[in-house]
Amino acid sequence: MKIAENKQIKRENLLTSAYNLFIRKGVHATSIDEITDNAGVAKGTFYLYFEDKWDIFEKTIIERSHLLFEEALIYVNNQNIKGFKDRIINMIDYIIESFKDNNELLKFIGKNLSLGMYNKVIIDEYEQYSDIKETLEKEFKEYNKKEKNAEIKLFMIIELTSSTIYNSILNDFPLSINDYKKILFEQIKNIIK
Amino acid sequence: MKIAENKQIKRENLLTSAYNLFIRKGVHATSIDEITDNAGVAKGTFYLYFEDKWDIFEKTIIERSHLLFEEALIYVNNQNIKGFKDRIINMIDYIIESFKDNNELLKFIGKNLSLGMYNKVIIDEYEQYSDIKETLEKEFKEYNKKEKNAEIKLFMIIELTSSTIYNSILNDFPLSINDYKKILFEQIKNIIK
Amino acid sequence: MKIAENKQIKRENLLTSAYNLFIRKGVHATSIDEITDNAGVAKGTFYLYFEDKWDIFEKTIIERSHLLFEEALIYVNNQNIKGFKDRIINMIDYIIESFKDNNELLKFIGKNLSLGMYNKVIIDEYEQYSDIKETLEKEFKEYNKKEKNAEIKLFMIIELTSSTIYNSILNDFPLSINDYKKILFEQIKNIIK
Amino acid sequence: MKIAENKQIKRENLLTSAYNLFIRKGVHATSIDEITDNAGVAKGTFYLYFEDKWDIFEKTIIERSHLLFEEALIYVNNQNIKGFKDRIINMIDYIIESFKDNNELLKFIGKNLSLGMYNKVIIDEYEQYSDIKETLEKEFKEYNKKEKNAEIKLFMIIELTSSTIYNSILNDFPLSINDYKKILFEQIKNIIK
DNA sequence: GATGAATGAGTCTTCATTCAT
DNA sequence: GATGAATGAAGACTCATTCAT
Numbered sequence A, B, C, D: 001m002k003i004a005e006n007k008q009i010k011r012e013n014l015l016t017s018a019y020n021l022f023i024r025k026g027v028h029a030t031s032i033d034e035i036t037d038n039a040g041v042a043k044g045t046f047y048l049y050f051e052d053k054w055d056i057f058e059k060t061i062i063e064r065s066h067l068l069f070e071e072a073l074i075y076v077n078n079q080n081i082k083g084f085k086d087r088i089i090n091m092i093d094y095i096i097e098s099f100k101d102n103n104e105l106l107k108f109i110g111k112n113l114s115l116g117m118y119n120k121v122i123i124d125e126y127e128q129y130s131d132i133k134e135t136l137e138k139e140f141k142e143y144n145k146k147e148k149n150a151e152i153k154l155f156m157i158i159e160l161t162s163s164t165i166y167n168s169i170l171n172d173f174p175l176s177i178n179d180y181k182k183i184l185f186e187q188i189k190n191i192i193k
Numbered sequence E: 001g002a003t004g005a006a007t008g009a010g011t012c013t014t015c016a017t018t019c020a021t
Numbered sequence F: 001g002a003t004g005a006a007t008g009a010a011g012a013c014t015c016a017t018t019c020a021t
Helices: A002-025 A032-039 A043-049 A053-078 A084-101 A103-112 A115-122 A128-143 A150-171 A177-192 B002-025 B032-039 B043-049 B053-078 B084-101 B103-112 B115-122 B128-143 B150-171 B177-192 C002-025 C032-039 C043-049 C053-078 C084-101 C103-112 C115-122 C128-143 C150-171 C177-192 D002-025 D032-039 D043-049 D053-078 D084-101 D103-112 D115-122 D128-143 D150-171 D177-192
Strands: none
Touching (some): A002 A032, A002 A043, A002 A053, A002 A103, A032 A043, A053 A084, A084 A103, A084 A128, A084 A150, A103 A150, A128 A150, A150 A177, A150 B150, A150 B177, A177 B150, A177 B177, B002 B053, B002 B103, B032 B043, B032 B053, B053 B103, B053 B128, B084 B103, B084 B150, B084 B177, B128 B150, C002 C032, C002 C043, C002 C103, C032 C053, C053 C084, C053 C103, C053 C128, C084 C177, C128 C150, C150 D150, C150 D177, C177 D177, D002 D032, D002 D043, D002 D053, D002 D103, D032 D043, D032 D053, D053 D128, D084 D150, D128 D150
């Protein structure tokens, strides 16, 4: 399967190249020329795999954020953390710590993941998230049999977290992340009840 | 003061023209040519008033969102709503209702107000918000003398609200806005205590 | 002869596919990709049968116009029309009626068959026409023993007809085709003498 | 009026540059880059004056062919040639002689002036021809009071001439132009009656 | 013979910005 | 202050053609 393998490699190279340029220079300032140069393929090859810059951008962002969620889930599983509350808190903690170590990724997502795009990533087309989402919702419902709004509350938790930690980590506003974490976790528990 | 007036009018025309084009076609797809054409001024005139497209974009978004906050504040004052909790809830309700009537504005802000930009608007430079922010924080502290985290909780409330209503209003996700409002307000009260 | 047959089919498919695309989108806007896609063969296969787009275009136009001439000749033979004048008039009539029923073909030829190309089709290389041409010239000479300029007059008749009916059929200019036909036929008789 | 003049000059330069390249290399093989380079203006300037290559091509062809018609009319006027028949014959003779001296122009028009385009030039939009056309039609009618089809016959004369001389001049087919002229003129007189 | 992934030169087109008037 | 013609760098995208499989 030489060819199929080769195609996969090309696609990966383009994706990686694009990601690196996006976080270094921003999406707007990155040209397709640069992406292909960096990936070591011809310009035309780009169009064999992606529609245009916004297409590869979307795929890049999905790939990277999905990876992060997955790692977080694996982490709480490996740590053998039990109890829904603790699992959620620890997942979020894992993500926050990852962002602390990788400001570039946070900036990339924060700068580019507009609400409109976010929406698209979470809701529509992308099945990749469904496993994680469903897993969490199931756990939520098991944890609190009477909870009718598991999905909604999960949504609120994710939104609250993602929209606030950006400022906290990058600007220590309104608090440094370590201090903010305490308050955030308290509120999350509050939402779960 | 004919000249100064005239200048002000030109500036306003450009701002309005830009806003209309931005919501209709998106920032990316709008050119300075179109902005000046629509404003009825020469292309070169643009550069007498603004640095570049991103400059006028920023000013546009700030102007529009500031306007909204101000209206909300005026509304609760005029309605003579007392009590901090009710004032906050009613302000947010006012804003949500405005967005329901003006999806275009919501989309515009949602599509363009990335976290990075938001951050800039809220934290940095723009004094325009400080009055409102300070007013609210003062009220918060008066309401709950022991509350040490008024600023932080306000921040959380704003972030939670703005990041969730986008999907609710435009996509009925995870709930229609009317249903979601109940849950949101409950949580806001929860945050305030 | 499986293979040879298969090859012939591929060639025909490409020719048909090209013709359909050419009349639908124009030569310029049709790519080889589309031609092969539509023909159900791989892109590389195209180059096994044709030089490039202009090669297949030429073949397409020749095939289609030759077909038309041939049909016209068969028609006058089947109708058992005697007398040179009547045979010519009826052939031209047949062709005009065909174009009336198939504006697409007329447009295709009209839009693409520049004088330079026409010239090439008629004079140079393409033997396919010679039978028809020779048949007609022979008939002409038999009809009018003294006529020295059979070839030239035939040429004039064809040119006059083809260059005027385009406008008449497609734009009713300077007359609708039905009205124009009378005048045209009169002139043709005039030319024949 | 420095600016307006300058603009006119730029436009003319582009038109001339385009024409020269078109006759030298063909329309297809000429790029806008080359046109602007040759005209001594920046690439963007092209788009200030023309839509795209086909726009300037059309204008080029119209300009050149109009010029020719005009010259022919001036010629017969200056020569003080009387009588409609003679005026027409002499105009056509003038045009044929011009083409003999300028094969490039003939090739350019012949290669590019497809029937579809020709149609557009003659019928639609271009008023420039109307003066000439009207002048000739009036003369025709005056010459032959009973002639009802002046317009149509003029049309036939022009079409017959233009479609046949191409081959005659460039390929001596079916006759050299000097020999062909006699037959052509005879037929034209025939059409006029 | 057939395939279709890869190529990269070639071209169009846009648009922010400048500057002479 | 205002204008808008001119610029040309920058970038997107196409597509005929090749060639390893």
